Amino acid sequence: MVGFTSELTVDEALVLPHWLEKLHMTDFSRVVDYPAVWAPIHRIAGRLDKAPSELFAPDYDRRLEAARQRLRPEG
Incomplete structure (x- = not known):
């Protein structure tokens, strides 16, 4: 078995599971083919x-939105 380890910031750890949950609730097969x-x-x-x-x-909702704001690329 190949191991894989990754570290996330607290902001990333807030935003990613929320997005994955939304992905799971949509037509998953449309996005993940x-x-x-x-x-x-x-x-x-x-x-x-x-x-x-x-x-x-x-x-949580306030923290999630703040994390999203901090993670948005500037530009």
Whole structure:
């Protein structure tokens, strides 16, 4: 088995699982056209959901929006 480790900032760890959840709720097959890719996406999403305590904070929506703003490229 090949191992893969990646570190995310707290902002990235807030934004990415939210986006993955939205992706999952849409027509997943339209975006991810190879079903073999679904397994690693679900695995990553499952790990992210358990990561930052901010995901369960009462002001999660505000934190998520602030993280999105900080991660937007300037330009």
